[in-house]
Amino acid sequence: MFSIKKTAIGKKIVKPTVYEEVSRQKRFETLVKAYSSDLYRFAYWLCSNHSIADDLVQETFLRAWKALDKLEDEKKAKSWLITILRRENARRFERKRFELVDIEEVVVEDKISLSPEQSLEQQQLHQAILALDVDYREPLILQTIGGFKTSEIAKTLNLNLNTVNTRLFRAREQLRHKLCKELEQVSGIST
Amino acid sequence: MDDLEFRKKAVIDPNSQDPKFLKKTRQSQNNRRFVEQQQSFNQQIQNTLKLSTPENLSDRIILNQQLFQHKHHTTQKRHHQWRNWLVGSVAASLILAFSLNLIFPGTQNSALLARQVVEHVKNDTHALNVQMSVPKSRIDTMLASYGGKLNGPIGQVSFLGHCIVGGHTGVHMVLQTSNGVVTVLLLPSQRISHEFMLNDKQLSGIIYPSKKGSIAVASEQIEAIEKTRQNIDQHLNWII
Numbered sequence: 001m002f003s004i005k006k007t008a009i010g011k012k013i014v015k016p017t018v019y020e021e022v023s024r025q026k027r028f029e030t031l032v033k034a035y036s037s038d039l040y041r042f043a044y045w046l047c048s049n050h051s052i053a054d055d056l057v058q059e060t061f062l063r064a065w066k067a068l069d070k071l072e073d074e075k076k077a078k079s080w081l082i083t084i085l086r087r088e089n090a091r092r093f094e095r096k097r098f099e100l101v102d103i104e105e106v107v108v109e110d111k112i113s114l115s116p117e118q119s120l121e122q123q124q125l126h127q128a129i130l131a132l133d134v135d136y137r138e139p140l141i142l143q144t145i146g147g148f149k150t151s152e153i154a155k156t157l158n159l160n161l162n163t164v165n166t167r168l169f170r171a172r173e174q175l176r177h178k179l180c181k182e183l184e185q186v187s188g189i190s191t
Numbered sequence: 192m193d194d195l196e197f198r199k200k201a202v203i204d205p206n207s208q209d210p211k212f213l214k215k216t217r218q219s220q221n222n223r224r225f226v227e228q229q230q231s232f233n234q235q236i237q238n239t240l241k242l243s244t245p246e247n248l249s250d251r252i253i254l255n256q257q258l259f260q261h262k263h264h265t266t267q268k269r270h271h272q273w274r275n276w277l278v279g280s281v282a283a284s285l286i287l288a289f290s291l292n293l294i295f296p297g298t299q300n301s302a303l304l305a306r307q308v309v310e311h312v313k314n315d316t317h318a319l320n321v322q323m324s325v326p327k328s329r330i331d332t333m334l335a336s337y338g339g340k341l342n343g344p345i346g347q348v349s350f351l352g353h354c355i356v357g358g359h360t361g362v363h364m365v366l367q368t369s370n371g372v373v374t375v376l377l378l379p380s381q382r383i384s385h386e387f388m389l390n391d392k393q394l395s396g397i398i399y400p401s402k403k404g405s406i407a408v409a410s411e412q413i414e415a416i417e418k419t420r421q422n423i424d425q426h427l428n429w430i431i
Contacts, residue, residue, distance in 0.1 A: 022353050022360050025336055032252050033332075037244045044242060054245065061252045062259055125239045143204070144237050150204060168203045176232065 028065055035081055036061070038145055042082060045141045046089055048130050056092070060085040078146065079156050086156075121179070128178040136171035139164050198225065205229035250328075254335040254430070261338065261431050301387035304378075305398050307357045308407040309391045312374050318365050319372060321350040333362055337379050338403065338431030345426050346419075357381060361404075366419060371412030373419045379404035379429070403429040 036057060043053035043060075063084050064071075071080055129137060142148045142156060154164045192200070197215045200207060205226060207213075216226045245251075325348040327341075333351055334340060339362075347367045354363035359380040366373045374396075386399035389409055396409030396416055406427075408420050 019355070022355065025360075026353065028256065029253060029332060029336060032249045036249045036252055040244045040248060041240060041242055045240060054248075057248070058252060058255050062256060065256045065259070121235070122239050125235060129236070129239060140236070141240060144233070144240050165199075165203050169199060172202050172229075172232070172236075175236065 024068060028061075028068060031064065031077055031081070032061060035078055038078070039081055039085060041145050042141055043085055043089070045129065045137060045145075046086075046134070052092075056085055056088055059088045063088065079148070079152065082142070082146065082156060124179055125175065128175050131178070132171055132174060136167050136174065139167045140171040143168060197222065201226050201229045205233045247331075250331050250335050253332055254338075257336055257338050257431060301383040301385055301398065304357055304381055304383055304405065305387045305389050305407075308376055308396075308398055308409065309389050309394055311354065311356050311363075311376070312394060312409050313391070315354070315363065318350040318352065318363060318374070321365070323349060325349065325351045330364075334377075334427075337362060337377065338429055339377065339379070340428045340430050341426050342428055343426035345422055368415050368419060370415035370418065371410055373408060373410040373412075373415045375419065375423060376407040376409075377401075377404070377427075378407065381405050401429070403431075 039060060040053055040057050043056040044050060047053055047056065060081060064081055067084075071077060129140075132140070138157065139153050142153045143150070148156065150164050150168065151161060153159075154161045157164065159167075192211045192215045197212065200209070200212050201216075216222050330341065330345075330348060330351060333353075345366065348364055349367050349372075350363070350365035352363050354361050354376060356376060356378055359378065361376055361378040361381070364375045364377070366375060379401075381404045383398065383400050383405045386397055389396035389398060389407070393411060394409050395411070395413040396407060397420065398405055398407040399420075406420075406423060408416050408423070410416055410419070
């Protein structure tokens with residue numbers, strides 16, 4: 001229950017009780033724990049920059065905190081947060097154009113220990129994903145990182161299902177094509 | 192499902208659980224192999240997309256939210272002060288009392304708060320009975336939500352939770368020390384002017400002013416109290 005206070009000029013302020021504040025804080029912290037990692041990955045693959053990805057996630061959660069009472073169904077939390085993040089990303093582009101990153105110069109962080117061949121293939125895949133057009137990259141990230149169904153991706157991106165299917169198909173085909181080309185080049189050099 | 196539709200589906204969603212797709216997959220060795228190839232490629236994509244994230248990301252998000260909330264409350268308070276001054280219908284003495292209340296919002300009677308702390312600790316027997324080792328990351332997150340930070344170990348924490356004492360929220364911790372079980376309550380919204388001993392038949396302890404609000408340390412073993420207090424004072428920092 002909210003306690004209603006009247007100010008000196010008679011305007012009513014709805015003030016949450018201390019119990020509501022605690023439960024709101026707990027709810028927020030649960031969301032942060034559950035989704036911050038996936039949201040960070042989504043942001044990184046969207047903007048190709050770790051520092052911007054970090055800022056985007058911080059901004060997203062701050063907006064989520066302000067609007068937490070609008071989230072009625074916890075099952076929709078992930079797509080709700082992704083919608084906020086996409087809007088925030090678009091807003092940043094409105095504010096200022098970022099410096100364009102040359103995909104070829106992006107250093108891929110080698111966090112998992114892999115064999116040299118695997119590592120090379122993963123780096124090539126990393127570059128190939130970043131080089132994908134964002135229209136193809138975004139549904140692929142939502143499907144692979146977010147675990148969204150194609151119908152959910154369509155809803156989140158405001159596209160029809162056939163368009164989403166086509167984009168997912170082309171994204172994978174382009175990646176496969178690029179990888180094959182790169183591997184051919186590598187084997188051509190080594191022979 | 193015809194062959195073309197099947198192959199397209201295998202590329203678009205190789206892990207699909209659609210019964211028609213699964214049935215078609217089982218129909219021939221070729222189909223099975225094709226789906227396996229797509230699933231393996233998908234796994235490769237997934238491994239690449241799953242970057243490791245900054246270690247303290249969630250703590251920083253919560254701290255950022257707390258900083259925002261703190262700033263927001265301060266602005267709101269200033270705004271209210273200004274509006275109240277404009278109305279000017281309140282007598283000078285009332286305005287003074289009101290202002291003092293704004294400057295020291297949580298100033299409480301130490302004795303009253305001490306009684307509330309004792310009651311809270313005695314009523315919350317669950318906290319004392321929980322036997323788990325709370326990870327440091329959870330303590331960091333909880334403290335960050337109140338604007339606090341640990342710069343060193345405080346010992347084994349067997350219970351950690353939010354608590355409400357005297358209508359204000361705080362952190363309730365139970366520590367397993369070499370001298371016995373100790374309850375620590377961090378009460379960042381409860382300012383007191385001076386320290387006060389907790390006097391009860393079962394519990395001993397102290398509540399004392401901190402940089403932010405107050406801290407209560409209580410235990411059935413009197414010798415555990417002072418050491419825990421020193422430990423907390425040494426390692427707890429209030430950032431906001």
